[in-house]
Amino acid sequence: MKLRPAALSPAKSITCDRSHKSYDLCLINGPALFDPKTSTFFSVGHTNSTPSQPSLQIKIQPFPRKSDKTAMSKVKELTITTSAPPNLSCGVTHTSPALVFSAGGYNGNFFHEFMDCFVPLFITINSHFPDQDVILTIADCNDHWARKYAELLPRFTRHPIININNQTITHCFQSVTLGLISHGRMVINSTLLPKPKTLVDFQSFLANAYNENTNTSSSFHHTKPKLVLVNRNARVGRTILNLREVKKAAEELGFDVTIFEPEESTSLADSFRFIHACHAMVGVHGAGLTHSLFLRPGSVLMQVVPIGTQWLSKVYFEKPARVFGLEYIEYKIKQEESSLVEKYGANDLVLKNPQAFAGANWSNMRVYLKTQNVKLDIDRFRIYLKDAYKKAKRLMDKEIKLAY
Numbered sequence: 001m002k003l004r005p006a007a008l009s010p011a012k013s014i015t016c017d018r019s020h021k022s023y024d025l026c027l028i029n030g031p032a033l034f035d036p037k038t039s040t041f042f043s044v045g046h047t048n049s050t051p052s053q054p055s056l057q058i059k060i061q062p063f064p065r066k067s068d069k070t071a072m073s074k075v076k077e078l079t080i081t082t083s084a085p086p087n088l089s090c091g092v093t094h095t096s097p098a099l100v101f102s103a104g105g106y107n108g109n110f111f112h113e114f115m116d117c118f119v120p121l122f123i124t125i126n127s128h129f130p131d132q133d134v135i136l137t138i139a140d141c142n143d144h145w146a147r148k149y150a151e152l153l154p155r156f157t158r159h160p161i162i163n164i165n166n167q168t169i170t171h172c173f174q175s176v177t178l179g180l181i182s183h184g185r186m187v188i189n190s191t192l193l194p195k196p197k198t199l200v201d202f203q204s205f206l207a208n209a210y211n212e213n214t215n216t217s218s219s220f221h222h223t224k225p226k227l228v229l230v231n232r233n234a235r236v237g238r239t240i241l242n243l244r245e246v247k248k249a250a251e252e253l254g255f256d257v258t259i260f261e262p263e264e265s266t267s268l269a270d271s272f273r274f275i276h277a278c279h280a281m282v283g284v285h286g287a288g289l290t291h292s293l294f295l296r297p298g299s300v301l302m303q304v305v306p307i308g309t310q311w312l313s314k315v316y317f318e319k320p321a322r323v324f325g326l327e328y329i330e331y332k333i334k335q336e337e338s339s340l341v342e343k344y345g346a347n348d349l350v351l352k353n354p355q356a357f358a359g360a361n362w363s364n365m366r367v368y369l370k371t372q373n374v375k376l377d378i379d380r381f382r383i384y385l386k387d388a389y390k391k392a393k394r395l396m397d398k399e400i401k402l403a404y
Helices: 110-128 143-148 199-209 215-220 243-253 268-276 288-294 310-324 338-343 354-358 362-370 379-404
Strands: 013-016 025-028 030-037 040-043 057-060 078-081 098-102 137-141 171-173 176-177 226-230 255-258 280-284 300-305 327-332
Touching: 013 057, 078 176, 098 110, 110 199, 110 288, 199 268, 199 288, 199 310, 226 288, 243 255, 243 280, 243 379, 255 268, 268 288, 280 288, 280 379, 288 300, 288 310, 300 310, 300 379, 310 327, 327 379, 354 362
Parallel strands: 040 078, 098 137, 098 176, 226 255, 226 280, 280 300, 300 327
Antiparallel strands: 013 025, 025 176, 030 040, 030 171, 057 078
């Protein structure tokens, strides 16, 4: 089949908004052909170019971290043009628009996959395609990522998803949007959406995707609040060195404790069902706490904040937790609870003034994020656990009462 050009000028057939700090958004306002061999989207919905209106050619990396060179180095660059394609023959013709974005960046980091991809995707869908009549067209989509989010991705669209990596024939669309809209770090600004949505709506969207309609009946048969103790792999830093002692302390207070050490291969559907039934989550600041998205309102999130991570902890997990209606508890470790004190000494700038040490140099943050582990003061930590237990048991008792 061949596309029939419409009467649009080249200047109007492609529009781009590059005014935002974190993302670019480009639109092909009419029929378009995608050639996978050259990673090019051809706008065919315009009149022929003239000397006064030459053909346009625009490059875009459709990922919402455009100022982050490290992330963007892993994002495919696509071309948009009003130049005539080699031919107008469509291998596959679609009757709906395409939304093109990348799954690159920090792919493999659970937190960034949500902050940089799924939350912006939720925003973009609700901004431009509320009826979900859109074809997700994904670049940098490896097979593992596609399998990991196999239950979630189809919830954004009514159509089969296109993995650009696997395409060998041309595709034709009614129109094309390239890029994802971001409102900030793990933020949905309801005032910027046609119909107000918040992170709470995103959380409900996740529950529906994983076939959970707030079904917590399994927790009604427990006499102890369920606590999930999130631990990080030792090779990535911020591990709890005395994890068994922490588990024992929580159990002595009355918690039913499960240690959760998520891996890349961990099933998200299984993780959701397990965590959704828990009354509390405890863990050190890190990607694993992204699973707090799966907690019910009223559940407890206790975040252990290592040296030098105060700002990150607040923005990435504390603020969203309060939006979700979680009972947030923060445990800021002291110098003697950090493994850094053995390496640098208590009087070193690394420990005395993390903000001055790190400054604007993100590579210095690796000291706090990659080389630091924690050994919690059990007597001190137990005080915080008591507060967590009180709040978690209150939720459990309330649910049992409502069930009967």
